[in-house]
Amino acid sequence: MIEIQRIKENKAEVIEGLKKRGIDSTKEIEQILLTDQEWRDEKTALQKLSANLNMISKQVGQCYSSGEREKADELKQQSVDLKKQESEQKVKVESLQKRLYQTILTIPNIPHSEVPHGKDADDNEVIFEYGESPGKDRAIYPHWDLAKTYGLIDFELGVKVTGAGFPFYKGKGAKLQRALISFFLDEAAKAGYEEYSSPLMVNEESGMGTGQLPDKEGMMYHVGSEDLYLIPTAEVPLTNMYRDVLLPNSDFSIKITGHTPCFRREAGSYGKDVRGLNRLHQFDKVEIVRIETPENADSALKEMIEHVKGLLQKLNLQYRILKLCGGDTGFAAAITYDFEVYSAGQQKWLEVSSVSRFDTFQSNRLKLRYKDAKKKSKLCHTLNGSAMALPRIVAALLENHQGVDGIKVPDALVRYTGFETIN
RNA sequence: GGAGAGGUGUCCGAGUGGUUGAAGGAGCACGCCUGGAAAGUGUGUAUACGCCGAAAGCGUAUCGAGGGUUCGAAUCCCUCUCUCUCCGCCA
Structure with a gap:
C-alpha cells in the first residue's frame, strides 16, 4: 500500500512512475488527494465535537460531586444533542476513511527510476547472462522423459492421489529434492540468514499484510473449515512475523530464510507451459527475506542478487537475469529481477527466482516500523527473493546435465545427494 | 471437543462508572550525589492520527477485538478472539 504522504509530496512523480506500468492513474490519484482532504476536515470537526462532549461530561461529574443536580441535568440535556451530532459525524468520517483506504489499495507500487517502461514480458531487459547451453550434438530430452526413464517423478500417481500439478517424487528424485533444499538453506545460512520453519497456513490478516489479499484470492487455496489460507510462498509467514512490529532503533538488518512447500491454485493457467515440472500446484521453495532501513535496502538487493547468482553457478546452470519492465513488475514490488535458467530439453528459459524490493509498500500494510536516530517511527523496507524454487531447477538440472550414461x-x-549420477 | 480461570503500559501489578493515559513497583534514559561505582535521590519514560510544513503546544483515539448501555466505561451488558489449568482425543 502506497504511502499517502508520498502522493501528496510527489504527485507528478507518482503518476509518471505508474505510467511505466502502462496505467494512467491521474484520476485515482486526484481522487485520493481530494478524499484525504475531506477526511481530514471532517475528522477535525469530529474531534472538536468529541472534545466538547468530553468537557461536558467532566462538568457533569463535577456538578454531581458538588451537589448541583439541576445544573447537571441541564448539561446532560445539552450533551444529548451533541452526541447525536458526534455519532453522525463519526459515520461520515469512517465512510470517508474507508473510501480512501479502498482507493489507495488499488494503486500498485511505484516503479523505481531504473525500471524500464514496458507492458509485458517482451519488454524485460536481459542484464546478465552466464554459462553455455550443452550443445546440440546429441539428443537432448525434456525432463519429463528423463524423469520417467530414471524413475524420478511420477506425475500420473499424483493425478490419481490428488490431481494434476501434485507430482510424487521418488527414489533419487525425492533425494534430489531433499538435497537441493538442504543446499539452499545451508548457503543462505552461510550468507547470514537465520533459518525458520514456518506454518504452512496463514490467517486472513497475514494474507492482507503481504498483499495476497484482498485482491488475489484466486492464487491461494482456502481452507474453509478453519478460514485459513495455504501459503503460496514462504514470504507470507516469514514477512508477517514482523506485522505490527516497531523496532526500537535503526541498527538492524533482518535476514531470514525458510523452506516451505508452496501452494498455488494457478487458476486459469492451463494450456501450454504446464507440462512436467513447469507449473505445479504444490512445489518446494527456499525463500530469503530481508527487513532493512531505507538506506540499506539497495545494498541488500544487490547482495541478494549475488547470492542467487552464486547458487546457480554452483549448480552449473546456464542462466540469465532480467530486469522486469514496469508492466511485468508485480503489484507490490518497486523493482524486480527475475532469474531464468535455460532448459535445454525444452529449449526455453524458465523462471526460477524473483528478487524484489518492496520499499515501504508492504511495511505500510504490515505496520512494520523502526525508530530512526531522531526517535521518529519510520516504515521499514522489505525485500524478498526465491533462493530458490525447486521444480524448475530440477527440470534444468536433469535436462542440462544429461549425458549418454x-x-x-x-x-x-554431491555431498547432499550422496550420489554423483542418476542412471 | 467438555469444564474452569484470565487477557491492563517495556515487564510485574493495582484498579467494579466521574480530571485514569491509567496507582505502585521494576526496568530504561538523563541529572544530582561519589575519586569511581553501588546505594540514595530528582526528572523523564507508549502508539497512531488531527490542528500545521517542522518543533513546541493542544486535541482525539487506544486497558485482547468489535458492538451496546450511559452525560461519562479499563470498570456494567452482548458477541468474538487469544492464553492458561484440568479432562477427552491425538502425531
Whole structure:
C-alpha cells in the first residue's frame, strides 16, 4: 500500500512512475488527494465535537460531586444533542476513511527510476547472462522423459492421489529434492540468514499484510473449515512475523530464510507451459527475506542478487537475469529481477527466482516500523527473493546435465545427494 | 471437543462508572550525589492520527477485538478472539 504522504509530496512523480506500468492513474490519484482532504476536515470537526462532549461530561461529574443536580441535568440535556451530532459525524468520517483506504489499495507500487517502461514480458531487459547451453550434438530430452526413464517423478500417481500439478517424487528424485533444499538453506545460512520453519497456513490478516489479499484470492487455496489460507510462498509467514512490529532503533538488518512447500491454485493457467515440472500446484521453495532501513535496502538487493547468482553457478546452470519492465513488475514490488535458467530439453528459459524490493509498500500494510536516530517511527523496507524454487531447477538440472550414461549431479550437490549420477 | 480461570503500559501489578493515559513497583534514559561505582535521590519514560510544513503546544483515539448501555466505561451488558489449568482425543 502506497504511502499517502508520498502522493501528496510527489504527485507528478507518482503518476509518471505508474505510467511505466502502462496505467494512467491521474484520476485515482486526484481522487485520493481530494478524499484525504475531506477526511481530514471532517475528522477535525469530529474531534472538536468529541472534545466538547468530553468537557461536558467532566462538568457533569463535577456538578454531581458538588451537589448541583439541576445544573447537571441541564448539561446532560445539552450533551444529548451533541452526541447525536458526534455519532453522525463519526459515520461520515469512517465512510470517508474507508473510501480512501479502498482507493489507495488499488494503486500498485511505484516503479523505481531504473525500471524500464514496458507492458509485458517482451519488454524485460536481459542484464546478465552466464554459462553455455550443452550443445546440440546429441539428443537432448525434456525432463519429463528423463524423469520417467530414471524413475524420478511420477506425475500420473499424483493425478490419481490428488490431481494434476501434485507430482510424487521418488527414489533419487525425492533425494534430489531433499538435497537441493538442504543446499539452499545451508548457503543462505552461510550468507547470514537465520533459518525458520514456518506454518504452512496463514490467517486472513497475514494474507492482507503481504498483499495476497484482498485482491488475489484466486492464487491461494482456502481452507474453509478453519478460514485459513495455504501459503503460496514462504514470504507470507516469514514477512508477517514482523506485522505490527516497531523496532526500537535503526541498527538492524533482518535476514531470514525458510523452506516451505508452496501452494498455488494457478487458476486459469492451463494450456501450454504446464507440462512436467513447469507449473505445479504444490512445489518446494527456499525463500530469503530481508527487513532493512531505507538506506540499506539497495545494498541488500544487490547482495541478494549475488547470492542467487552464486547458487546457480554452483549448480552449473546456464542462466540469465532480467530486469522486469514496469508492466511485468508485480503489484507490490518497486523493482524486480527475475532469474531464468535455460532448459535445454525444452529449449526455453524458465523462471526460477524473483528478487524484489518492496520499499515501504508492504511495511505500510504490515505496520512494520523502526525508530530512526531522531526517535521518529519510520516504515521499514522489505525485500524478498526465491533462493530458490525447486521444480524448475530440477527440470534444468536433469535436462542440462544429461549425458549418454545418465545425469551428472553438480559437484556442490554431491555431498547432499550422496550420489554423483542418476542412471 | 467438555469444564474452569484470565487477557491492563517495556515487564510485574493495582484498579467494579466521574480530571485514569491509567496507582505502585521494576526496568530504561538523563541529572544530582561519589575519586569511581553501588546505594540514595530528582526528572523523564507508549502508539497512531488531527490542528500545521517542522518543533513546541493542544486535541482525539487506544486497558485482547468489535458492538451496546450511559452525560461519562479499563470498570456494567452482548458477541468474538487469544492464553492458561484440568479432562477427552491425538502425531
